[in-house]
Amino acid sequence: MALDGPKQDFKYIGTRPERPDGWDKVTGKARFGADFSMPGMLHGAILRSPHAHAKIIKIDATKALALKGVKAVVTRADFPEGLEGEDWNIQENVMAGEKALYDGHAVAAVAATSQLIARDALKLIEVEYEVLPHVTDVDKAMAEDAPVIREGAADYSVPEGMHPNVVRYMESGRGDLEKGFAEADLVIEESFTTEAAHQGYIEPHACVANLGADGKGDLWCCTQGHWFVRQMCTAVLGLEATQLRVTPSEIGGGFGGKTTVFIDPVALALSRKAGRPVKLVMSRSEVLRATGPTASASMDIKMGMTKEGKITAASGTFRMQGGAFPGAPVDVTTMLAFANYDIEHVHHVGYDVMTNRPKQAAYRAPGAPMGAFATESVLDELCRGLGLDPIETRLKNAVKEGTPATFGPKFPPVGLIETLEEARAHPNYSVKLGPNQGRGVASGYWMNWGGETSASVAIGDDGSVQVSIGTVDIGGSRASMALMAAEAFGIPYENVRVSIADTGSLGINEPTHGSRATFASGLAIIEASREATRKLCQRAADKWGIDADAVTWEDGCAKPSGPNAGEFDPLTIAEIAAEMGSTGGPISGHHESTPDGFGGSFGTHVVDVEVDPETGRTTILRYLVVQDAGKAIHPAYVEGQFQGGAVQGIGWTLNEEYIYGEDGRLQNPIFLDYRVPVASDLPMIDTVIVEVPNPGHPYGVRGVGETGITPPLPAIANAVRDAIGVRMKKLPLTPPRVLAAIKARD
Amino acid sequence: MSKIHVTTKVNGDEVEYLCEPRETLLDCLRDHLDLTGAKEGCGTGDCGACSVTMDGRLVCSCLVLGAEAQGKEIATIEGMAEDGALHPLQRKFIEHAALQCGICTPGILVAAKSLLEKNPDPTETEMRYWLAGNLCRCTGYDKIIRAVMDAAAEMREAS
């Protein structure tokens, strides 16, 4: 695609207009997943395994089916056989086959005339289990005597002799580690662990399914990506892709966790069997027990540094469990663990391990925060050991355009140095700290994503513009899309209406994930708008009887240009639109591509904490996020991404964890016990937007959503280290753990 | 199974519904009255997405039984904008970009309104503790707190 380099002078981009869907969302009118219903609709409920690992001997639904109001029961027998690969994994995850693989694994489902009846019916389904030994810890799952989750799940990459629970193995690097470590004045080697955290979207998964015996169906659901839902549901149920139309509702948060399916195929199967629409809504404890949290990790890091602060070598071993299926994002962890720095000698080893836990799902920068926690902690220790400033040291090693990345290719223009310089210059970095207080710094990276994208624009008969995109609006992206269309057409922001098209109305779009929506849908809108303005220029040229090349589009008008174009009054978009029908018909523009010019985004965070020496409780005193947005289309929503990412990171670092009992059951499946940050835990989150334009986007956009969750884990751990003088190597930093560390120190 | 007949007032309108003894006020608002503005984020009183007021008191409607609404006055997010004009809190939430996904927004607006009715000039800390029962996973609360402070200031000036 020919791009003439990012545009620099903007009329609308960079302003902060009100979001187009604001009114709906503050009045309660916006319809989210559970707000949809249909005439004749039944309600579904899912029976889940109470065991972490058990053979399913028999399921008897006779009594449930006899209950008044129960219309259908489905089990795995209602799904087609013979699936392979990830299709099989998803099918097995949404409805257990021979074994229940984790506490909360679905084993049967009911559709009834009310939700209460459906839930009552679950209690009447008799399941006979043979309980098997289980394992939920990544290191224990790799041990010789660990129970095997599933034989034959490992792929070709796993060397012989490893436990069958190791399902993928990876190794990468360059240079000569021994040489590199020999050049160092200080070498530090440490081990770290992080616990699984849940995305914690406030809206539980919800859908309404309507599938006929003819194989044609409709599905309404809250999802980050309705084409993904279509692909997964049709694969799991053996349907033809385009026979299922998926319409996304407004979405109440996702953070990666709604890029896959958990209940949708079950609702479709119930609907097919009952011959009526079925609504399925998860409870919070179902969300925590049976949807995908992120992976947990166990890591060994070794890094060397000269006394001037140059990193000479780095190596890391990363073991991650992603539940009872392959797919822990350890590939990304290894790729990004040392990606901030220019390191000659570097080596990574990664293990993807299965345990009796729910199938992990993406969570904001999946895989990156764990690795960063370990590597940025060791870097901090090196700085301390050598008496170096953490920002100066990072500047000395920071990657820039042309640096060969630790994962291979050379970096295009990136903004790490700029974020470090802004962080150093920010007043927060020089606030004087008091007793029991500490400051931490860390940087992080997300490479961002392009993905399959398709968008259309259509001119209304009054010259207003309809934009149809396939990426759902999860954080105000309609506003950025409308801004980009307004900019491309040169018309007021208010004259653009952005709709999210269903799968029957547009070509395939990947989800709103990977920080791709503003980048990729934005790019598609700009290109589609350019196609439309070319057509608008053609109509003006025809009217004026001149060549289309002699017409340009400027400020929402076609204008004659060039010395020989002639003298004509500009034609506004409204004037051309009013005559569309008689001058050649409707005018629209379309663009589809898989753009690969997504520029990665670096961020640097600075945090001050105070640790209560009596309780071990850590309080965040001030927090600064500096991150490269390339070009902030709507700066308020960019800041929002920075703040939200930072606070999720704060939760992961200080409170949030999956706690499994000896019995392999999740001990904290409600928000009271799985404690996400609340308003009174936090200060304001300060932000600085750095703009190093991305040459791969017409306006210079970089995705901003993911990077922000990566630096908080190490930044806070570094601040706690500064405050208490002890390096914490196990997340989360709960008060009892920090208190124990303080006691051990004294 | 016998259902309970409930007569109550919601956003100033007399309404009635039949509910199961086990149904919550949230279920009744959403399923019997088609008022889906209040959301179920947890069903255990931990997230505040279902916040409404009952006789002027802020409650989690997931913790109130539908039958308990008999003879009471309920106010939900749907009643917050009056005569086609947004409440200052609603305007300020849009202006400050205080919502991302917006699922927590109805509950937070109802809770914030109830705070400002009791205390028109809360400190930032008071605001943060009042809203501690309303989870927002998207925003990190920064812009929410700013929007509430700004709305409070505007409302004080207007009164």
Ligand code: FES
């Ligand atoms: S749904 Fe009532 S508090 Fe969460």
Ligand code: FES
């Ligand atoms: S805006 Fe998404 S939970 Fe608050």
